Amino acid sequence: KAVILGLELVGSKLAGFVKQAKKIAVDNKLLVHCWRGGMRSASMAWLFDTAGIQTTTLNGGYKSYRRHIKDSFAKNYKLIVLGGMTGSGKTEILKAMAEQGEQFIDLEKLAHHKGSAFGSLGQLEQYSTEQFENNLYEDWKKLDEGRIVWLEDESQAIGSVRLPEELYIRIRKSPVLKVNLPKSERINWLVKDYGSFDKEKLKSAVLRIQKRLGGLRAKEAIQSIEMNDFHKVADITLEYYDKAYNYGLKMREENSVFDIDLNKIMPDENAKKIIAHYPLLSI
Known part of the structure; x- marks a missing residue:
């Protein structure tokens, strides 16, 4: 005083x-x-x-700190990317893997967004990309460089934030373990995830991908929302997301994608199967 x-x-x-x-x-x-x-x-x-x-x-000030962050994302960590089409429960599987001892950075949690047109539903407001990178670094610096790091397959843009270029390049060059699940299982998962949200917010999400869905299919999806037929909504939107994911997968390096077939989304059991499977990958 x-x-x-x-x-x-x-x-x-x-x-x-x-x-x-x-x-x-x-x-x-x-x-x-x-x-x-x-x-x-x-x-x-x-x-x-x-x-x-x-x-x-x-x-060195904030400028030096930011340079250090960028450099850290370029380090040669052993990354494996968990891939799979929308609705495969990848995030929950990775969380289960983390509980079983694997290293996992939850990019969607840090981004406050799940990546799709529906990804902001139920999430906190997103930070700036710069703050997202700073927060990501706080988790990144805790990693053991000698062990595998698991990440979910993401576009560079997660909602309004973007993955650091240095990290995104590493992700695109890393092996992908792609989980394959029946479409019906993925639809059920999406309905469980999004079916309880406000209908107007769901309609707005559909309208954000209207051009990609096509006018008629977008209209059908909106009508299905009004009729509480959320399984139909998921089925329609997956037509676009599955095509987009398969296209992105083709852009990856040859022989870098490995498939694993799963019957149901049961994160704990799926995690055990994946942990047993990944030592077979060529890393």
């Missing part, structure tokens, strides 16, 4: 900085940085230290 009182005598602006810093400090600890890590951050760190806040400065 004495420091703040003294600062108010010198300049209320400095006192305001300290008051704000005390509000945002976690356990009275604060990280201070500027763009290059120069005198401004050092001066503010001195000010906050003097006011009793445990303050650390970011070496």
Whole structure:
């Protein structure tokens, strides 16, 4: 209090900085940085230290931090991509694999989006791409470089955020273990995932891919939503998503895609089968 009182005598602006810093400090600890890590951050760190806040400065500033993040995504981790058509339960399978000891980065959780036109439903508001990368790095830096890292097959854009170019290139060059499931099973999974959402939001999602579905099929899907026939909606939308996924798969390197057939989406059992299968891949 004495420091703040003294600062108010010198300049209320400095006192305001300290008051704000005390509000945002976690356990009275604060990280201070500027763009290059120069005198401004050092001066503010001195000010906050003097006011009793445990303050650390970011070496090299935010610019250096961002460069470090980009470099880390380019490292030669052993990646395996879990692929499969929409509705295959890939995220839940990967979560089950993580519970069984595998390394998994949940890109969709970090992105607050599941990737498709319906992917924002039930999700938090998305961050900027830059903040998404920063958050991704916080998980990435915890990985064991000597072990396999599992990722879900994603487009570079996940909703409004984009995967770092360095990481996306690595993903596209990594082996894919593609799970194959009956379409009926995938439809049931999608209905369970999305059938309870507000109908107007579901209609808006269909309209976002109207051109790709075709006017008549989009209209049929919207009518099916109104009639609570969500299985029909899933069937129609999968016509587009299955074609798009197969096209993307053809763009991958030859002999980099390995298939595994599953009968039902049972994440725990599927995870065990995949863990037993992947040592056979050529990594």
